[in-house]
Amino acid sequence: MNKLDITKLLRPAEVHRDVYTSDAVFAEEMKHLFRNSWIYVGHDSQIPNKGDYYSTTIGDQPVLMARHTDNTVKLMYNRCPHKGTQVVIDTKGNTGKFFRCPYHAWSFKTDGSLLAIPLKKGYENTGFEKSCSSKGMTPVENVKNYRGFIFARLNDSGADFEEFFGGSLSSLDNMIDRSPQGRLEVVGSPLRYMHHCNWKMLVENQTDTCHPMVAHESSAGTVKDIWDKEGVDGPKPMAVEVILPFMSPYEFFEGMGIRTWDNGHGHTGVHHSIHSDYSVAPGYFEQMTEAYGEERAREILGENRHNTVYFPNMMIKGPIQSLRLFKPVAADKTLVESWIFRLVGAPDMLLERTAMYNRLINAPTSIVGHDDLEMYERAQSGLMSDGMEWVNIQRLYEEDEADNPVATYNGTTEAQMRNQFRAWEKFMVMSMDGAQ
Amino acid sequence: MNKLDITKLLRPAEVHRDVYTSDAVFAEEMKHLFRNSWIYVGHDSQIPNKGDYYSTTIGDQPVLMARHTDNTVKLMYNRCPHKGTQVVIDTKGNTGKFFRCPYHAWSFKTDGSLLAIPLKKGYENTGFEKSCSSKGMTPVENVKNYRGFIFARLNDSGADFEEFFGGSLSSLDNMIDRSPQGRLEVVGSPLRYMHHCNWKMLVENQTDTCHPMVAHESSAGTVKDIWDKEGVDGPKPMAVEVILPFMSPYEFFEGMGIRTWDNGHGHTGVHHSIHSDYSVAPGYFEQMTEAYGEERAREILGENRHNTVYFPNMMIKGPIQSLRLFKPVAADKTLVESWIFRLVGAPDMLLERTAMYNRLINAPTSIVGHDDLEMYERAQSGLMSDGMEWVNIQRLYEEDEADNPVATYNGTTEAQMRNQFRAWEKFMVMSMDGAQ
Amino acid sequence: MNKLDITKLLRPAEVHRDVYTSDAVFAEEMKHLFRNSWIYVGHDSQIPNKGDYYSTTIGDQPVLMARHTDNTVKLMYNRCPHKGTQVVIDTKGNTGKFFRCPYHAWSFKTDGSLLAIPLKKGYENTGFEKSCSSKGMTPVENVKNYRGFIFARLNDSGADFEEFFGGSLSSLDNMIDRSPQGRLEVVGSPLRYMHHCNWKMLVENQTDTCHPMVAHESSAGTVKDIWDKEGVDGPKPMAVEVILPFMSPYEFFEGMGIRTWDNGHGHTGVHHSIHSDYSVAPGYFEQMTEAYGEERAREILGENRHNTVYFPNMMIKGPIQSLRLFKPVAADKTLVESWIFRLVGAPDMLLERTAMYNRLINAPTSIVGHDDLEMYERAQSGLMSDGMEWVNIQRLYEEDEADNPVATYNGTTEAQMRNQFRAWEKFMVMSMDGAQ
């Protein structure tokens, strides 16, 4: 496909269904969008020691993240330069001083560079040194460790990290600052939840504030109903505290506000959010005051953003220290990974709430998850209908929107979805030929 | 593909194997054939009350059939105009006065037209009213309720209902007239039987009179063998009565005759059929006489057509009140639905035989079904062979056949298959460009 | 694809990953490579009696091998000329004097030629005799029975049998000569082992002498470890004798040597092999001497070739009387069949070892098999990485290699892999247009 094919798929407030259903479009996303963008890879607390590694994917590319001998985090394509074998396939482990391919024992330093080949003399006078294989595993050059969060851009050219994310990093900062030590640690394994729908439906949903009171009436509404009936006086149980806000009225979501940034990033909960009224963890504020001083502590904890979308495929919740990665598998298949973090130096009660939130909202066994997956998959099959070819994202659309990428809106706007698709077009076509 | 690509796949008495195996041809069938033809959707007894709905597919298109407030049957694409969600996915139910999308609660009248949108003000001054989404769910305009049987044509242009079916409606009439009240009712759920073969193989088989005594020797032949050995005198059990005729000799099938109509319709059993000699249900003839007068009653019951094929993908058996729908899923995948009907006002014994026939012949657990599926799937894989590229349907071929679409033949002819493929070409290319 | 597309995928000592991963390349392999080459079909001991048949595939083509009334082995496409039904699908059986299609009972002689059609008169004056269907099942003309081993070439033109295999037949001869009667018999069913990788990875592995001590350290190495610890004095158990040699040092494999022949054939173990030191079966040498005379007997038994690759997709082990067929299913799917043979007239002990070798090395339940499959499948997914597009087969590469197809090398060379890919190109393009 060429630039024109892509641009034809978008209108200011409508998206052609092929964007969600076409295998060809998906292939272009892997080839362009996911290489021109900065993609979240993992957290450096997953590989604390030299030789630790973590293997994952960026789009459809298998990559390997390792803690190098110089203690920096290195990223390389997980592919042996000899015959293509994935050097490790365990998601995590420690490889010691070097990686060793299990097929013929070629070995590589933890930055991927070639260390040794058995019977090396077999390559003398063969021109081997001129082959691409002689360099070792191909490194990914553009890697950024932002306060522990590892991002990478596969293509050499493109926006640099700060330019790409701009003001949106403030949400990551707030999540990290909530640790008195300014440090997060990944806890446990991520929830892995397979969806038979396009990855973008999930990303759009993160700032879709008009669906909770409808789609989640069955889950949050039932909790509310049961709590109203059975609820004793005094403090709500943690689970109730977490789920009830999903049933807030439209006014609540209108009032929370939505902010957009350049390059498709944005967040809900500018003024308040469903996380604002969680009960306080004893001792936490004191720890924060000690670390930051009272004013700054209030500032940090006063910021209760709901969902922050990092274009193209990640979402974080600062106040609950969770991160969701929407991994594209196929045009109609998406793997959602839901990670949680410990606020180093903060009370366990916060981690307990984070873990509870994760299983109550993000698990394949979660009733809230059931509500959402049902919508996505109904949409994926509904879009096969030729009765209408366009998806509508027109709510609170303003003509000059595109001119002010950084802006704040009424919380029920679909502006952030439109913001995402403007970025989608930008990073799809930037490495495309004009015609093909 | 263009017209020429399609026409090259057919010869007067031979069919190129790509017609059965090519994904590209299948895609064109969905895009042209299944939209230019009148396709059976369902029966209005499935949705007797206002607000009742039934969801199904036409080709690869999800549609929703509903009983509207004015008591008429409405058909619409099952796709929310907002973000594409299928509004209902339950096959059947009652939605009350309106449909409500589960994602953001847009609501629609039971004819699909937009009823309401929450926070509607969010669309003011956005140009929303000019978008396709503002109209609601897209209706299917060309719908015909023929004595309870609902048919639809997705494309605006094409043959109208009477022109499309012509004389073939006489078989539907006979099935319906067999009710003293001239009314049928769907009974129970359909059998659903998945076949890994092309849908046309099943349709051709409906008028393939040279296979029963061969392919069904294992089932019908065994019943015959056991009955000959064990059979006591006196009346045959219903099951024996139903299965034995499958083993009739070639002469029987030659004599039964085959009739073809224009546009690919046709039927076996012009003069008699395997259904002719069923024992009489006590009281039934009296009921019929009372309803129609003796002469007309004899006329109705004297007509014992075997299989009537309604091009492209439906077959009915008037004397046994059953209907089979051959739903295309992929070039090599077909879902067969087998439905049965109650003759309103007739003795239960007839329904008992109908139900028995359905499970004995059409179930995935039926030995007769096993015989047939084995042939289809062996053919689907056999056609992968490049040793021969053409399927032969030459039996009793006559050069001038095409000039007399409405005709009656020796019962072992393959003329009806040829008739189907002439219609296949017609309805494939009528909406195609000459070249592409 | 055209010639140029194919040739661009190969370099003298590198292979583009698309050769293993592209569906388009796979389709061309089925269309050209597997029809221009002589492919192993089966062994005539599988169909000893008239009317015996064996059904299998050549590339993606279903074929049927039968013992004809004249006692010769006939091969035909397994496809009924009427509507394409596979005439038999049982892998083996006896059909008596003729094949009979189960759908409409057309019957065929055991060479495929049409025998009879029920109601044949139905085809009079229809032009049927001019149709391709009137000839019966399409025979495969180019069939060779080489001392019991049946090979076929689907395309009419191309290299003839002797030219195609040249000197490589010496390995088959040696395997057969090991029977005092010069006759082999298939024993039992083949192991069937599904691999999610490209078929060529398995073929290359057959002469990959640098992987055993690495990839099989877990299996052979553990046997060695346990045997060193537990091993009593005296003779090794048969299993130990079979597995230990896999752990031989590089020098052993360097010394064994590799020989290549024209058209992609070649073998390891020119001078000695992992099969050289098996203990002797009592009485066997006497049987051989009686049959061949002592000198010739020593000559036969002195030849202990390791793996002989018959391009494109078969491997035999003469000293252990086993044959492996690497059947392509898709670009990333390969079915491996591992067959064993009885040396007619030789002691059972040899068959016992052959059977043991098969289950210890080639079974889906075999630890040695687990080692290898892990490598292939890691490579198949690793090749999806765009960090490097070429597979390296440069070990001991010599510039003028291509000029001397028949040659002997140091046993650790990758020359036979290069030899295979030169043949791959040759038999891919020989039936292609120059451009397209």
Add this chain to the structure above:
Amino acid sequence: MMKPTEKELADFIIAEARLIDERKFLDWLALFADDGIYWMPLEWDQEEEKLTTSLLYEDMLLLRTRVQRLEGERTFSQKPKSRCQHLLQAPQIDAIDHDANLYQTYTPFHYAETRFDEQVILAGWARHTLSVMEGELKIRKKRVDIVNCDAPHRNIQLFV
């Protein structure tokens, strides 16, 4: 045996499944009473037996037909033959009525059927109605409900 024990009832159910797995179909038929019925409903919680469609509702004549067909020379859908395997939870005894000579059992099961390289696994519950006849337990009715009774199945050729 005039009054079967719970163990005898359970052993009978277990033995029945084993006969099918071992393809001893004639012995299996012999476990049915002359008026025995083998029923697989099409719908969840189906009540109606005869006036609506079922997957299977067969008397001894039809069951004998099936068994004879499975070994038939011209039974093409059994070339090659299917194989099956039953895995039973311990049968529960739902009713014992010595006076009425009626015994009800409830047996959750998984059923694997394979042919060529395809294997399907069905999950469900078997409900047996048994009576003692001439001193032996006989099947008056075997009702088999599979959890996905309304799914689009392909061939199910042996006995669940």
Add this chain to the structure above:
Amino acid sequence: MMKPTEKELADFIIAEARLIDERKFLDWLALFADDGIYWMPLEWDQEEEKLTTSLLYEDMLLLRTRVQRLEGERTFSQKPKSRCQHLLQAPQIDAIDHDANLYQTYTPFHYAETRFDEQVILAGWARHTLSVMEGELKIRKKRVDIVNCDAPHRNIQLFV
């Protein structure tokens, strides 16, 4: 019953699964103690209950919510409804402590859940901790480990 026998413990486990299969969810809830917990770990050999992610870790309030939701008018993911089936190996009694009033059982199972035309089969082990309360066995904790706990599952909507 003050001191349950091995058979009573096993029968309880078997009855529990049947209640789920028969969608008698309220009766099923009644088998739990007020402080009962239903736990499905996310990781193999997981020890930690609260300070790491689990697939499920629910008290009675949340379980009641699930049950009420399953029948809800606006529970779209249950239109149509899911169905499930349990197949249990005979429960093993791992611990009997009458003094502590604690009983441990271990039950390998396969679980089939189906909706529309999809069926998933989960394999795992259920570990029950039971106590006698007011003369009846109650579930203090039900721990369910599935063999592929860390696989990317789609919806699991009923009770394993």
Add this chain to the structure above:
Amino acid sequence: MMKPTEKELADFIIAEARLIDERKFLDWLALFADDGIYWMPLEWDQEEEKLTTSLLYEDMLLLRTRVQRLEGERTFSQKPKSRCQHLLQAPQIDAIDHDANLYQTYTPFHYAETRFDEQVILAGWARHTLSVMEGELKIRKKRVDIVNCDAPHRNIQLFV
């Protein structure tokens, strides 16, 4: 124990499967007699043990090799490790011969093996030949037939 009861025989079979599921492979090996054999035929109704191909036909030396390999540092096909689960029907006692000290059991099973995100379920029957040795039951031969023995399997890495 000189003369095992039917219950002891059944419990032994159930305990054996549990040891495999819990990856207590050394304890599992200890259940075999020194001349113990673990056999998985390749063909349906296979009689021949040594002069034709089997999926598995292993003595203690080879079984010890497998067990040691599973924990090996360089066992790449077990990085990550496979997991498995057995679900057994109640073992049936086919033969008790105290004089010959031979006991035969028959156990239908489903076996789930998983690695990464793949899960395979095998259905079959285990036939154990047991003897009492030094007061303990030992496995002389374990024969495992799977219903699709001739299907094209991928890796089966643990013990069915």
